[in-house]
Amino acid sequence: MPTDTMHLQHAGLPVTDLGPVLAGERHPLLFATVSGAHLYGFPSRDSDVDLRGVHVLPVEDLLGLREPEETCSRMWDSDGVEMDLVTHDLRKFVRLMLKPNGYVLEQLLSPLVVHTTALHRELVALAPGVLTSNHAHHYRGFASTQWRLFERTGELKPLLYTFRALLTGIHLMRSGEVLAHLPSLLARVEAPACLPGLITAKAEAEHGGAEGVDRAEAARDVESLHRVLDAAQADTGLPDGPSGFDALHELVVRARLAPASAG
The missing domain is CATH 3.30.460.10 (Beta Polymerase, domain 2)
Structure with a gap:
């Protein structure tokens, strides 16, 4: 086709x-x-x-x-x-x-x-x-894996993957929609203000470093989104199985x- x-x-x-x-x-x-x-x-x-x-x-x-x-x-x-x-x-x-x-x-x-x-x-x-409430575990786990990769390499790519996974999981728990496109998620889920700039920076190189990123602030943002995902899972209308x-x-x-x- x-x-x-x-x-x-x-x-x-x-x-x-x-x-x-x-x-x-x-x-x-x-x-x-x-x-x-x-x-x-x-x-x-x-x-x-x-x-x-x-x-x-x-x-x-x-x-x-x-x-x-x-x-x-x-x-x-x-x-x-x-x-x-x-x-x-x-x-x-x-x-x-x-x-x-x-x-x-x-x-x-x-x-x-x-x-x-x-x-x-x-x-x-x-x-x-x-689709089930347990899909939150998938996105929580994937985000944690990518965050550890970011901590080890300092690359921008795994940091964006971390945020993308958490926002996809939150949106899925709230809406029942699987949405993987980060720019679209930014219009649907409250997210860190730095993300549009990070997306623009990522366009230059697949494995570029996360220059200018405050790691402590990024860690707080990630922890906050994990809590939001936990709450969204607790309140979701998706079934258990x-x-x-x-x-x-x-x-x-x-x-x-x-x-x-x-x-």
């Missing part, structure tokens, strides 16, 4: 025609989207392009003696831009969806779509049924029996 190349260009992608890249995939693709810094709204001039998606293995790959290729990955260079494509088999991806895994949901719901199918749209429609298991099971079975429909 043709992609909205103008939309991809507005997201800062240096390469917008990704159809030829995906055409050579061994297994039928259910979808492929852009993740990473381009999805989060703070790509740098030298950011690589992170493509994520789902493939559908044939039945014989699951029934035979060989280990199924549940995750496929490859990297290549396109006119000086590093490209990275990682896809999971549909069953593995849906199992991850049924866990409090915000990362796969961000991939599924990414507005930066480079390949889609009818089954992709069905999967998107079922996504609200897997996912629903829609049967519908997702049916979709996986149908896709496996008719893999051509995933292409």
